[in-house]
Structures are given as structure tokens and as C-alpha cells.
Amino acid sequence: MSYSLGLLKVMGIKIASTLLETNKHEPEQKLWQAVLVNAFEDVLCNASDKKSAIAKWQANEWFKNSDEKDFESICYMSGFDPEYVLQRYNLAIKENKIKTVYHFAAESHVDNSIKSCSEFINTNINGTVNLLNLSMKYNVEKFIHISTDEVYGSIEHGKFTETTTYNPRNPYSASKASSDHFVMAFHNTYGLPAIITNCSNNYGPRQHEEKLIPKTIKNLMMGNKVPIYGDGQQIRDWLYVQDHCEAILVVAEKGKFGEKYNIGGECEVKNFDLIKNILNIMKKEEDMIEYVKDRPGHDRRYSTDITKIQTELGWSPRFNLEKGLEKTIEWYERNRN
Secondary structure: OOOOOHHHHHHHHHHHHHHHOOOOOOOOHHHHHHHEEEHHHHOOOOOOOOHHHHHHHEEEEEEEEHHHHHHHHHHHHOOOOOOHHHHHHHEEEEEEHOOEEEEEOOOOOHHHHHHOOOHHHHHHHHHHHHHHHHHHHOOOEEEEEEHHHHHHOOOOOOOEEOOOOOOOOHHHHHHHHHHHHHHHHHHHHOOOEEEEEOOOEEEEOOOOOHHOOOOOOOOHHHHOEEEOOOOOEEEEEEEEHHHHHHHHHHHHHHHHOOOOOEEEEOOOHHHHHHHHHHHHHHOOOOOHHEEEOOOOOOOOOOOOOOHHHHHHHOOOOOHHHHHHHHHHHHHHOOOOO
């Protein structure tokens, strides 16, 4: 099983680095005090044993000064095996007196959910409930739940707001919608200090290759065609990973418990035009595009209204699509292996 898909992979190291760069924590505080519910694929999937996993962990520039306890506190908090999560999270939150939880863990690729939704139920629903129960048990002071705009369904005109009715149209978005409802239910029923964020499509360095942008970049680097579903006219709003991480930290600092905040990049574009932008940056021709059969139940358009987070919390995205794509392509070209 892959331990970091889509949002999880692209945001894991970036949210950690952003936390460090903000310098809002006292120097003696360790990173595990703001729990990153995340497991890095290159650490947990490729390490042969615990010792080698820790070595890989410490080889990353952001965690070179961390120790075994830090590794366990952060890496073992993913919602993929509910029983394992329950055991590890119980131990870590109790011993480390964790006060803030950033819950990123999710199976997030729609195609995978269409093939089989069982892992999405285990991870996105059961895993979330486990984290909620233990956050209540140990009096966590802040639970930040990272979700998706896909819970709203597809919208022909206008934009999704925080009050838009949920209308998930595939197993992935249905599982995330369920997790959102559980988070809010724990807030309303038990008083859990929780906040939900619903983001648009993420992209950036380290994203899993099954996602559209990294798949396109990797295919072009290898000289392969780039597949586009259907007519390529599906519209998405794209959010660069650095912007998303900064938004989440603003929500954690200024957001109100029991509220939801949409996070978007204000970079709405058709899939075909997105691919054309990548082709232009990489100096490739349009004949590298290959149209393939459309995905079942493919949502036509997502559009995220971020007025609330802009006006109430003072956050806006910094990266336009061109700048974000250039930085993303540069990273994949530097890290071909």
C-alpha cells in the first residue's frame, strides 16, 4: 500500500518546512508538538526496517536534528490501518502531550476509489474517527481537518462556498464528505475544538505520479504521450502546495472552532489548457496529447470561493499557475530518479 497519495505526499515535507520557517514556535519546542498526520512514502515504503527508516527520515534536511521519538510521533500517525493508528496515536499523544493535530492522511485518487473503495473507507472514514476519538480522550486543543472541494460535487455556474450543500459524486469524495461530517459531529456533540478546510486541486514538488500534473511532467520527460480524459474541457482550480500550507497555518492560528474555510488558488483552467501550459514550459508540441476514454462520473467543473478566508483571516494565494508550474517542473527535472 502506498502511504502517501496526492495531497499527503505533496504537503508532508512542505507543511513541516513552512512550520519551521514561520518561527512561531519556541526554539525548544519539537516538531511533534504540532502533529503532522502524514507518512512519507520514500521513508516508510522503501525502508527495510525501522533503523533504515529513521536514517532516511534524518537524511531529509528538515529533520536532520530529529530523533527516533520524533520519527515515531509523526510517521506513525496515518489513517491507513485503523488498529495500527489507534495503537500508535494513543501512545504518541499520551507521551508527548500533543495539543494540535493537522489531519492530512487520506486516500485521494479518484480513479483508485472507482476501482475499489474499501481503502478509502478504512483510511478516510475509520482513520478519521480513530483520530477524533483519541483527540477527545487526550484533550487535544486544536484539530485541523484537511478536506477537499470535491465534497461539493460539480458546479456549472458560480462557485462553491462554505455553505454549499454536499453532493459527492464518486467514492473518494463520498468518503471525504463522511469524514467532514464526523469532524463536525464531534465538535457539535463533544465540543472537540475542530476546524475543517476544503481545498481545490493541489500540485507541487513531491506529488504522487498518479496525479495529473506530475503524470504529465513525467510522461513528457520520458517521451511518452500525455493522456487527457474525454474532451479535456473539465475545469479545475489549482492550488500550489506552498500556498495551501500557509493557508492551513493561518487557519490554525486565526480560524474559529466549528467553522469551515475554503482554500483555493484562484487559478481556474480547463484540463486541456493546463496540459498546453506544461507543454509550452517544457518546449513540447501538442501532438504529445492523447485523448482517452473519460472517467466514469467525471465532475465537469470545480470552482472554489475563498472570500471567507480572505476577509476573515487575511489569507490569499501568492502563486499564479505559471509560477507554480515552473517551480514544479523544475523540481521533477532535478529529481528524475
